[in-house]
Amino acid sequence: MRPCTRIWLLLIALSGVTYGIGEAGLGGKAVVATLLAISLVKSQLVAGFFMGLRRTSFMWRAIMGGYLVVVCGMIGVAYWLGAVR
Amino acid sequence: MSDTQTLALPRNPPGDLAIWFFIFAELLAFGIFFLAYAFARAKNVELFNQSQLLLNRESGMVNTLVLITSSYFVVRAVAAIREGFSQVCARWLLGAIGLGGVFVAVKLAEFHAKFAAGISLHTNTFYMFYLSLTIFHFMHVLMGMVILGFVAVKARRGGYSADSHTGVETGASYWHMVDLVWLILFPLVYVIR
Amino acid sequence: MQYQSQAVAKPYFIAAIGLFVGQILFGLIMGYQYVVGDFLFPALPFNVARMVHTNLLIVWLLFGFMGAAYYMIPEESETELVSPGLAKLMFWIFLIAGALTIVGYLAVPYATLAKMTGNDILPTMGREFLEQPLITKAGIVVVALAFLFNITLTVLKGRKTSVSLVLLLGLWGLAVFFLFSFYNPANLVVDKYYWWWVVHLWVEGVWELILGALLAFVLIKVTGVDREVIEKWLYIIIAMTLITGIIGTGHHYYWIGTPEYWQWFGSVFSALEPIPFFMMTVFAFNMVNRRRREHPNKAATLWALGTGVMAFLGAGVWGFLHTLAPVNYYTHGTQITAAHGHMAFYGAYVLVVLTIISYAMPILRGRAANSERAQVMEMWAFWLMTVAMVFITLFLTAAGILQVWLQRATDTPLPFMAVQEKIALFYWLREATGVVFLIGLIVYVLSFFAKGETKAA
Ligand code: HEM
Ligand code: HEM
Ligand SMILES: [Fe+2]
DSSP states (O other): OOHHHHHHHHHHHHHHHHHHHHHTTOOSHHHHHHHHHHHHHHHHHIIIIISOGGGSOHHHHHHHHHHHHHHHHHHHHHHHHHHHO | OOTTSOOSOOSSOSSOHHHHHHHHHHHHHHHHHHHHHHHHHHHOHHHHHHHHHTSOHHHHHHHHHHHHHHHHHHHHHHHHHHTTOHHHHHHHHHHHHHHHHHHHHHHHHHHHHHHHTTOOTTSOHHHHHHHHHHHHHHHHHHHHHHHHHHHHHHHHTTOOOSSOOHHHHHHHHHHHHHHHHHHHHHIIIIIOO | OOSGGGGGHHHHHHHHHHHHHHHHHHHHHHHHHHHSTTTTTTTSOHHHHHHHHHHHHHHHHHHHHHHHHHHHHHHHHTSOOSOHHHHHHHHHHHHHHHHHHHHHHHHSOHHHHHHHTTTTTSOOOSSTTOOOOHHHHHHHHHHHHHHHHHHHHHHHHSOOOHHHHHHHHHHHHHHHHHGGGGOOOSSHHHHHHHHHHHHHHIIIIIHHHHHHHHHHHHHHHHHOOOHHHHHHHHHHHHHHHHHHHHHHGGGGOSSSSOOTHHHHHHHHHHHTTHHHHHHHHHHHHHHHHTOSSOOSOHHHHHHHHHHHHHHIIIIIIHHHHTTSHHHHHHHTTSHHHHHHHHHHIIIIIIHHHHHHHHHHHHHHTTSSBOOHHHHHHHHHHHHHHHHHHHHHHHHHHHHHHHHHHHHTSSSSOOOHHHHHHHTHHHHHHHHHHHHHHHHHHHHHHHHTTOOSOOBOO
């Protein structure tokens, strides 16, 4: 199997997990953290393997990785704020 | 650029450098929009949690699978042209565009149901975000399909080769961006609570 | 000059510079009235001077854009203009209509002017930047149509390039959005809503396309970088402009009675508007660094780089400063707005028109570049005007911050006029810097008359 096919199947599987959590109606800090972590992994996979950033200089990977970490991280912060309020 | 076989890392990402400036500008736009959603929610947790339950998670999930798969097709298209197979490349691209069409159809059905239920930008802050975020993304899907369409037509005519196919990579990178954004948008708006 | 008909651009450029001088004189008069309230009372009220200042600005920029198009389009299309005669005729019509309008502003009270020019038939007057009498507005439409007809047919006849395509798109957009100036609903909210379709969608939409096209043209000429590279950047820049700028209109819809979601749309999208301006700066410097030739016109390159930097500062940085709804809640309509308005208009549109003039005018006068002496004067003019504008902006920003502080963001707000007196020092400083600006402008005008050995075409 090509590596990209494996990544594709992995992405499908992870999406299934996200959907399953949604169907189960779960909530709470741990669940939010899990879902965000899954999104981070998925988007990193797309960026690295599909967009080909994996094979570029450190700068490009850092920009994309930094972006994803900041966005997912800040979303986490916002949800945490919502929960403690 | 025939760096497929070599092991040395190319410095820049695939495709035209200019598209990467554009991609990061677009990512910034979506990123700010996502954070606006998240922080607006922090002030209205109840409202967001309630309204979110009324979204059609199934159609969101279907569209996730559709976009991931179409992105995968695009990867295959790039792989094909790197070996010099333009017709194969064009077929993968057409497949990806077709899946884009499925996304559009599913999304339109979803919008139709919401509008029929009388939901609009005015309904509440959650729906304001839901509609504007998904419509903004929707426009990007359409734009991505147009770009892939141009690339596919040129590939069909044999306009690319194993040595020269920056155009394919450029279109592919844009399409992956559209996919990547959805991978955050879907959990954020449809699932996380 | 490669094509004879490019020569019609010359009177347009000359008129633009002439009106520019008028604009600045009225700016100085107003700047003085700001601190000495009854200066020139009752001959020239502040509101009339303001109208003349801003309308001259718009009109001379339009002259500049038209001249630029008449110069660029034949060269880009590789063919003569369809009708140079029409272009000359329109020049005179536009100039005379413009002059008569200004005379009207100055000679009779505005309300009388409105009555004289049929404002009761179709009321369109009395709104900032769109104060022109109905007949002037109609005249502008006629001139614009004839102009668009002329250049569009020329493009269709000849070679089609990305630069001329983007330019045409911008100019057509300019004309189309101007049509909203004829729409003046009685409901003030609706009125303001569409008023911004002219004002905002001009400067943060279609004018940016014109800006991009002009800059790209000059950069192609002075750097010799491949057209393909420059065009690619141009497309990315205009795509980003439209994505952010159109919905970015929302940053004017915060407090005028429009739905609340505009606070989100306006904040999010306009916060991204600096991106295309930033790209333009990077683009300009990048192209100059990659230049393949040393063009003898050094001054033109300076103006082009200046456009990149100052547009980003004025529109991007100073725009961003007050564009988020929670910030704008305090700064709306203060001197911060005026600071931004000045630097953005100067940095983006004044400078780009002066860029194309700097590049084209020597060629129109039969040489590749002006003499060393003239170029040095031009560069002095650039620095004097630009530094003066930076300081005008800084003083107004300081005045604006104090204004917000004393009048709005406080538990014990002072009345408007009390605050104005407290910040008068900054208005004095602005006026003094305005004089420096005028000196720069005089040097600029004189540079056209400087003697010395010119570089052959
Ligand atoms: C070259 C481009 C631009 C020009 C010429 C320009 C010019 C102006 C002018 C003249 C005004 C005052 C309008 C009035 O109320 O009479 C204004 C207002 C404003 N501009 Fe710009 N602008 C530009 C770009 C931008 C950008 C990129 C942003 C945001 C990032 C921005 C943000 C704003 C905001 C928020 C206001 C409203 C200020 C208030 O509430 O009083 N502008 N602009
Ligand atoms: C190229 C240079 C200039 C440009 C592009 C320019 C542009 C403008 C614009 C767009 C406005 C409307 C601002 C708004 O609505 O917020 C304005 C108003 C004004 N300008 Fe200028 N101007 C220039 C030079 C000057 C100079 C040199 C002075 C005086 C020293 C001056 C003094 C004024 C004053 C006093 C106002 C009225 C502000 C108000 O209504 O509170 N301007 N100008
Ligand atoms: Fe604006």
